[in-house]
Amino acid sequence: MSQEFFIQGNEACAKGALRAGCRFFAGYPITPSTEVAETLARELPKVGGSFVQMEDEIASVGAIIGGSWGGTKSMTATSGPGLSLMQENIGYAFISETPIVIVDVQRGSPSTGQPTMAAQGDMMQARWGSHGDYEPIALSPSSVQEFFDFTIKAFNLAEQFRTPVFVMADEIIGHMREKIVVEDDIEIIPRQMPEDKDNYLPFKNVENGTNPMPAFGEGFNIHVTGLTHDERGYPDTNDPETHNDLVQRLCDKVLNNCDKICSVKSKSCEDADIIIISYGAPVRSAIEAVSVARSEGKKVGYIKLDTPWPFPEEEIKNLSSNASDIIVAEMNLGQMYYEVDRVLPNDVNIHLIGKIGGLMPTPDEILSKINEIGGN
Amino acid sequence: MSSDENKFTPYMRKDRLPHIFCPGCGNGTIMNAFLKGMEKAEMDFDNIAMVSGIGCSSRIPGYMNCDSLHTTHGRALSFATGLKTANKSLDVVVFTGDGDCASIGGNHLIHAARRNINLTVICINNNIYGMTGGQISPTSPKGSFGTTAPYGNQDTPFNLAELVAAAGATYSARWTTIQIENLVTSIKDGLKNPGFSFIEVVTQCPTYYGRKNKLRTPTAMVAIMKANTIFKSSADRMRERDLEGKIVVGEFAKKQKAEFTENIERISEEKFGNKTVINSAYETEL
Amino acid sequence: MIIIDEDLCKGCHLCLFMCYQNVYAISSEFNKKGVQLPYVNFGERCTNCGVCEVICPDQAITVDVNKNWWVGKEDNAFNPKFSNGRK
Numbered sequence: 001m002s003q004e005f006f007i008q009g010n011e012a013c014a015k016g017a018l019r020a021g022c023r024f025f026a027g028y029p030i031t032p033s034t035e036v037a038e039t040l041a042r043e044l045p046k047v048g049g050s051f052v053q054m055e056d057e058i059a060s061v062g063a064i065i066g067g068s069w070g071g072t073k074s075m076t077a078t079s080g081p082g083l084s085l086m087q088e089n090i091g092y093a094f095i096s097e098t099p100i101v102i103v104d105v106q107r108g109s110p111s112t113g114q115p116t117m118a119a120q121g122d123m124m125q126a127r128w129g130s131h132g133d134y135e136p137i138a139l140s141p142s143s144v145q146e147f148f149d150f151t152i153k154a155f156n157l158a159e160q161f162r163t164p165v166f167v168m169a170d171e172i173i174g175h176m177r178e179k180i181v182v183e184d185d186i187e188i189i190p191r192q193m194p195e196d197k198d199n200y201l202p203f204k205n206v207e208n209g210t211n212p213m214p215a216f217g218e219g220f221n222i223h224v225t226g227l228t229h230d231e232r233g234y235p236d237t238n239d240p241e242t243h244n245d246l247v248q249r250l251c252d253k254v255l256n257n258c259d260k261i262c263s264v265k266s267k268s269c270e271d272a273d274i275i276i277i278s279y280g281a282p283v284r285s286a287i288e289a290v291s292v293a294r295s296e297g298k299k300v301g302y303i304k305l306d307t308p309w310p311f312p313e314e315e316i317k318n319l320s321s322n323a324s325d326i327i328v329a330e331m332n333l334g335q336m337y338y339e340v341d342r343v344l345p346n347d348v349n350i351h352l353i354g355k356i357g358g359l360m361p362t363p364d365e366i367l368s369k370i371n372e373i374g375g376n
Numbered sequence: 377m378s379s380d381e382n383k384f385t386p387y388m389r390k391d392r393l394p395h396i397f398c399p400g401c402g403n404g405t406i407m408n409a410f411l412k413g414m415e416k417a418e419m420d421f422d423n424i425a426m427v428s429g430i431g432c433s434s435r436i437p438g439y440m441n442c443d444s445l446h447t448t449h450g451r452a453l454s455f456a457t458g459l460k461t462a463n464k465s466l467d468v469v470v471f472t473g474d475g476d477c478a479s480i481g482g483n484h485l486i487h488a489a490r491r492n493i494n495l496t497v498i499c500i501n502n503n504i505y506g507m508t509g510g511q512i513s514p515t516s517p518k519g520s521f522g523t524t525a526p527y528g529n530q531d532t533p534f535n536l537a538e539l540v541a542a543a544g545a546t547y548s549a550r551w552t553t554i555q556i557e558n559l560v561t562s563i564k565d566g567l568k569n570p571g572f573s574f575i576e577v578v579t580q581c582p583t584y585y586g587r588k589n590k591l592r593t594p595t596a597m598v599a600i601m602k603a604n605t606i607f608k609s610s611a612d613r614m615r616e617r618d619l620e621g622k623i624v625v626g627e628f629a630k631k632q633k634a635e636f637t638e639n640i641e642r643i644s645e646e647k648f649g650n651k652t653v654i655n656s657a658y659e660t661e662l
Numbered sequence: 663m664i665i666i667d668e669d670l671c672k673g674c675h676l677c678l679f680m681c682y683q684n685v686y687a688i689s690s691e692f693n694k695k696g697v698q699l700p701y702v703n704f705g706e707r708c709t710n711c712g713v714c715e716v717i718c719p720d721q722a723i724t725v726d727v728n729k730n731w732w733v734g735k736e737d738n739a740f741n742p743k744f745s746n747g748r749k
Binding site: 021023026046047049052054056058059062063064065067070072088089092188190192216217219221222223225226227234 | 392425427438443446447448451453455465466640644647655
Binding site for chain 2: 715716717719720722723
């Protein structure tokens with residue numbers, strides 16, 4: 001059985017969060033993500049959850065980290081300026097291995113920019129925004145259905161890897177209305193309570209699988225800190241080895257599981273000379289451009305990045321092994337473009353369609369680029 | 377328990393003692409006073425969760441044998457708000473300092489007080505930034521010296537207990553580390569108060585404040601503190617210029633008001649029935 | 663009876679300052695940490711008020727628990743609710 005809804009992207013995100021078991025939301029109003037907060041303010045009390053409108057974004061992400069250690073799946077939603085404010089505490093969530101979900105409905109930037117227009121300018125902010133070395137997980141939906149699905153997936157990944165997960169949507173997806181189908185049996189990954197109170201180490205290296213995470217008040221008496229800490233959580237700030245082990249483990253946790261996390265969707269790449277790589281709203285233009293180009297007999301395919309972070313290097317290398325030209329279509333002046341450039345060999349020509357101003361690259365723009373390259 | 381065992385160390389992470397605080401630092405005293413106040417309030421220590429920010433004072437939860445969250449600079453109150461809202465049954469205590477809660481975390485402080493969320497905040501006010509090496513803080517008295525005020529501090533300090541009382545806290549008090557009995561009783565009252573409780577403890581920092589202000593030993597600092605302390609009841613009858621440089625101690629707010637998490641629960645229960653699940657993240661089906 | 667833990671004491675001498683019966687005195691010798699430890703000079707004057715116990719920032723002083731006014735009559739058992747992390 002399944003249910004169908006015709007709803008807005010931001011509402012679908014809120015719906016997905018509730019389905020995934022989110023029972024605590026702290027946020028601050030910011031266009032174009034406010035509908036996520038508004039929907040959850042209405043819906044959370046109905047299921048016994050809590051909604052708090054905090055005093056700013058810094059406090060919002062602080063509150064959801066606190067909520068997560070309080071034994072509740074927690075989320076916040078924001079846009080570019082808010083994400084900038086959140087960065088310090090996002091770094092804290094990484095080092096303290098706290099599962100949280102941060103939804104970023106991107107808008108024209110930098111600074112206040114274009115509050116009501118779409119952009120994809122925060123991709124590198126999600127990657128490198130906080131200080132220090134860490135490996136984020138980010139999902140990028142390109143339809144309302146995916147906004148729903150990816151929010152659930154974000155909660156699952158957060159619990160699985162005990163790490164913050166970003167959902168990098170954009171204003172187009174956030175404010176678009178589409179039909180979504182909600183299946184009855186969706187996989188939800190619950191948190192694991194550790195069993196052995198005496199020998200439990202909250203920050204231990206677990207090779208395969210998740211180190212269980214206790215909630216506060218259950219008698220584990222754990223110390224959670226943003227300082228460099230050992231397996232027990234006790235600060236140990238002067239030992240180079242402890243710091244190296246900790247940060248390396250936090251990065252490896254994601255990098256060694258790329259095969260489980262990374263996901264791309266692609267079409268007709270096997271024989272393609274030209275491949276369009278995109279994520280988020282521009283994927284919709286890429287799909288249209290590929291179908292038009294194919295009908296004209298041109299060998300064109302597309303790759304859609306479901307998870308921009310960690311960057312799906314292997315998948316892109318494999319899928320584009322026969323291509324001579326790659327077009328990266330995104331709504332910024334080239335962010336993922338350089339990632340693609342880094343991954344692919346030098347003899348592949350990489351072209352950028354970087355469109356800013358609030359509108360996404362159109363199929364015509366992509367097609368004229370294809371013609372310019374001279375696909376046949 | 378044998379009578380020769382120290383009364384406070386059973387509550388502490390003994391493997392981490394002695395703690396990092398300088399000789400004569402008031403933080404250790406405040407740890408003791410908190411534990412005494414907690415015993416007197418007949419609280420369950422296992423149900424206490426401690427949250428702190430950054431600074432000397434914020435290292436305290438790391439030495440306490442309970443669930444503790446040592447967070448980013450100034451944000452302790454926002455983490456505590458989330459923790460308390462997510463699990464209303466926890467007794468959340470926040471240890472913070474003057475730089476932590478009055479400077480970088482000032483916004484969170486007044487908003488937590490405005491919400492009247494059931495937290496007990498113990499603000500350890502040593503009038504200086506100790507951990508970074510003696511810079512002046514928003515509570516440094518006028519004319520005091522710090523590494524960033526080599527010619528004397530020209531700014532007017534914050535009166536934190538009054539500020540928090542004005543922002544809507546239901547319990548606000550100020551004591552110093554030498555009025556131990558009052559401090560313990562105040563911490564007990566704060567823990568029992570079902571709302572935002574703020575206890576400012578003026579303390580000595582002989583290492584930095586003392587060194588910069590010609591009060592090098594802990595006992596010299598404490599003696600000056602004792603001489604400058606005035607009870608609120610007397611201070612109310614004094615002129616403002618006579619109060620300059622004095623530490624006014626006493627209770628600045630003690631009232632009852634609807635509590636934040638109770639409000640959330642009440643609305644949810646009245647309209648939709650009691651559906652709250654504690655530790656809901658561990659449930660497969662909700 | 664007063665017990666001073668020599669490993670924990672950092673030599674701030676607040677006990678000396680706070681004791682209104684002047685029970686304590688300071689040792690003239692330095693121990694291996696370079697601390698001049700306080701010692702109980704006039705133990706018979708002690709009223710078990712417990713102020714030194716609470717003021718000691720390093721949890722180094724213990725005063726006889728049964729006569730201590732900090733511990734009320736009922737809670738002599740030292741906070742029975744505390745399970746030392748074994749809830």
